[in-house]
Amino acid sequence: xxxxxxxxxxxxxxxxxxxxxxxxxxxxxxxxxxxxxxxxxxxxxxxxxxxxxxxxxxxxxxxxxxxxxxxxxxxxxxxxxxxxxxxxxxxxxxxxxxxxxxxxxxxxxxxxxxxxxxxxxxxxxxxxxxxxxxxxxxxxxxxxxxxxxxxxxxxxxxxxxxxxxxxxxxxxxxxxxxxxxxxxxxxxxxxxxxxxxxxxxxxxxxxxxxxxxxxxxxxxxxxxxxxxxxxxxxxxxxxxxxxxxxxxxxxxxxxxxxxxxxxxxxx
Amino acid sequence: xxxxxxxxxxxxxxxxxxxxxxxxxxxxxxxxxxxxxxxxxxxxxxxxxxxxxxxxxxxxxxxxxxxxxxxxxxxxxxxxxxxxxxxxxxxxxxxxxxxxxxxxxxxxxxxxxxxxxxxxxxxxxxxxxxxxxxxxxxxxxxxxxxxxxxxxxxxxxxxxxxxxxxxxxxxxxxxxxxxxxxxxxxxxxxxxxxxxxxxxxxxxxxxxxxxxxxxxxxxxxxxxxxxxxxxxxxxxxxxxxxxxxxxxxxxxxxxxxxxxxxxxxxxxxxxxxxxxxxxxxxxxxxxxxxxxxxxxxxxxxxx
Numbered sequence: 104x105x106x107x108x109x110x111x112x113x114x115x116x117x118x119x120x121x122x123x124x125x126x127x128x129x130x131x132x133x134x135x136x137x138x139x140x141x142x143x144x145x146x147x148x149x150x151x152x153x154x155x156x157x158x159x160x161x162x163x164x165x166x167x168x169x170x171x172x173x174x175x176x177x178x179x180x181x182x183x184x185x186x187x188x189x190x191x192x193x194x195x196x197x198x199x200x201x202x203x204x205x206x207x208x209x210x211x212x213x214x215x216x217x218x219x220x221x222x223x224x225x226x227x228x229x230x231x232x233x234x235x236x237x238x239x240x241x242x243x244x245x246x247x248x249x250x251x252x253x254x255x256x257x258x259x260x261x262x263x264x265x266x267x268x269x270x271x272x273x274x275x276x277x278x279x280x281x282x283x284x285x286x287x288x289x290x291x292x293x294x295x296x297x298x299x300x301x302x303x304x305x306x307x308x309x310x311x312x313x314x315x316x317x318x319x320x321x322x323x324x325x326x327x328x329x330x331x332x333x334x335x336x337x338x339x340x341x342x343x344x345x346x347x348x349x350x351x352x353x354x355x356x357x358x359x360x361x362x363x364x365x366x367x368x369x370x
Numbered sequence: 371x372x373x374x375x376x377x378x379x380x381x382x383x384x385x386x387x388x389x390x391x392x393x394x395x396x397x398x399x400x401x402x403x404x405x406x407x408x409x410x411x412x413x414x415x416x417x418x419x420x421x422x423x424x425x426x427x428x429x430x431x432x433x434x435x436x437x438x439x440x441x442x443x444x445x446x447x448x449x450x451x452x453x454x455x456x457x458x459x460x461x462x463x464x465x466x467x468x469x470x471x472x473x474x475x476x477x478x479x480x481x482x483x484x485x486x487x488x489x490x491x492x493x494x495x496x497x498x499x500x501x502x503x504x505x506x507x508x509x510x511x512x513x514x515x516x517x518x519x520x521x522x523x524x525x526x527x528x529x530x531x532x533x534x535x536x537x538x539x540x541x542x543x544x545x546x547x548x549x550x551x552x553x554x555x556x557x558x559x560x561x562x563x564x565x566x567x568x569x570x571x572x573x574x575x576x577x578x579x580x581x582x583x584x585x586x587x588x589x590x591x592x593x594x595x596x597x598x599x600x601x602x603x604x605x606x607x608x609x610x611x612x613x614x615x616x617x618x619x620x621x622x623x624x625x626x627x628x629x630x631x632x633x634x635x636x637x638x639x640x641x642x643x644x645x646x647x648x649x650x651x652x653x654x655x656x657x658x659x660x661x662x663x664x665x666x667x668x669x670x671x672x673x
Binding site: 105106107108111208209210212213214215216217218219220365367368370 | 414418421422423424425442443446447451453454455456457458459462466469470471473474475476510513
């Protein structure tokens with residue numbers, strides 16, 4: 104695991120990755136274990152939800168707010184906001200540790216003096232981030248697959264995979280914001296602030312756009328618009344959405360390469 | 371091509387703090403070159419430009435005949451670097467750290483790493499987080515030497531090393547010189563530079579003040595001697611002694627004498643023998659003082 108910067112970065116992130124995977128698995132198990140009892144009272148619940156103001160429904164439940172089917176339940180309880188938060192928070196934390204982490208720890212100078220090269224360093228760090236966030240996506244997928252099966256409410260493996268691919272790409276896109284900002288200025292905190300800020304702003308934009316016709320035209324500015332919004336599950340995949348998420352990530356990676364190449368490394 | 375390092379009008383300015391100003395420096399291939407100056411003089415800044423970790427505001431640096439910015443990787447492949455402020459991965463052991471750095475370079479002869487670690491008495495099995503700062507420094511030194519680089523760039527190599535290890539380090543430098551490798555080392559300690567270097571550049575506030583052969587420095591060392599006598603001492607007694615540049619007397623009953631001696635101390639010591647001495651301490655003055663003596667008042671010494 105000490106072969107190169109990519110492998111070393113994977114090794115460094117193993118512990119946080121395991122913690123996040125365990126957390127996800129636990130939460131998914133908990134959620135699905137209570138689903139059978141929720142489904143019993145789905146009728147009442149649905150009545151209550153319908154009585155809520157439309158704005159509240161949109162903000163907290165998404166367009167679904169549907170507890171009667173497993174897909175609706177998983178969308179509402181997990182994928183509308185919690186899963187995006189998990190993916191974004193995880194990707195942002197990994198991204199902040201990537202270049203800026205080594206720089207603030209003081210190890211970057213030593214690395215760069217050992218014929219690594221700045222471009223290679225950025226590419227290895229970014230590749231490691233992709234792999235790690237993808238592993239979280241796979242773990243999430245597996246947990247949902249197993250939990251829905253055990254709960255007796257199977258959702259297709261393909262359907263789940265589509266949703267988690269969207270969310271993984273969303274996480275990577277926002278993580279790329281952090282990667283670029285922290286790589287460009289060498290400060291973890293700046294990258295985290297940028298990633299978290301962009302994440303929250305885009306979530307709000309997407310949510311408000313569902314409620315307010317004036318904002319709706321600007322929905323295309325939010326990455327959440329491309330990751331399936333509040334109901335990633337059961338939407339299938341759309342080429343435009345995937346292309347936008349991948350394109351944003353690629354553009355940010357490119358920006359990082361350019362900006363990191365040009366600047367001074369701090370002691 | 372015979373110069374290992376060549377800087378041309380190298381300037382690095384920072385917002386408020388000064389970096390390096392129009393530095394012209396030439397280090398010949400095969401020599402051990404000392405880069406001497408007080409802390410904050412611009413030594414580390416210069417070194418970081420050589421390694422392309424920071425970019426000059428103007429001017430340029432050629433390392434091993436290559437442009438420091440355009441041919442960074444080629445330069446790094448041929449050089450070993452010890453950072454002034456060394457940070458390592460706390461969770462790795464010493465040998466894991468060196469394996470990683472060696473892998474990044476495309477591998478080194480591991481036998482050599484082992485030999486170096488034995489010479490420097492460095493335990494490679496311990497985790498970095500359990501190492502003292504001196505032992506971490508040893509790991510840094512090994513990483514710089516392990517690839518047998520053509521050029522060694524060492525930023526304050528002996529800071530934090532105990533005297534025994536320092537001695538071993540000096541021996542290493544001698545061997546490296548014999549092998550034809552070039553060493554560029556920074557220091558703020560004059561005796562160290564005198565011990566290992568062929569030539570020395572003095573830098574202060576980002577400017578090159580002087581460039582000297584070390585042989586020209588010997589015999590010109592400045593030291594302060596403080597002597598406590600059994601009885602009061604007339605300062606005039608030391609005024610004319612060869613080498614003594616400053617005399618003062620204080621302490622209770624005027625029994626403490628302070629001398630600044632430049633060059634051989636023989637005459638001053640003989641003179642002291644005429645009185646009853648209770649205590650004697652001698653210390654090398656700060657570099658700043660050395661500069662003052664060499665290049666301000668001591669005009670006759672200036673290169």
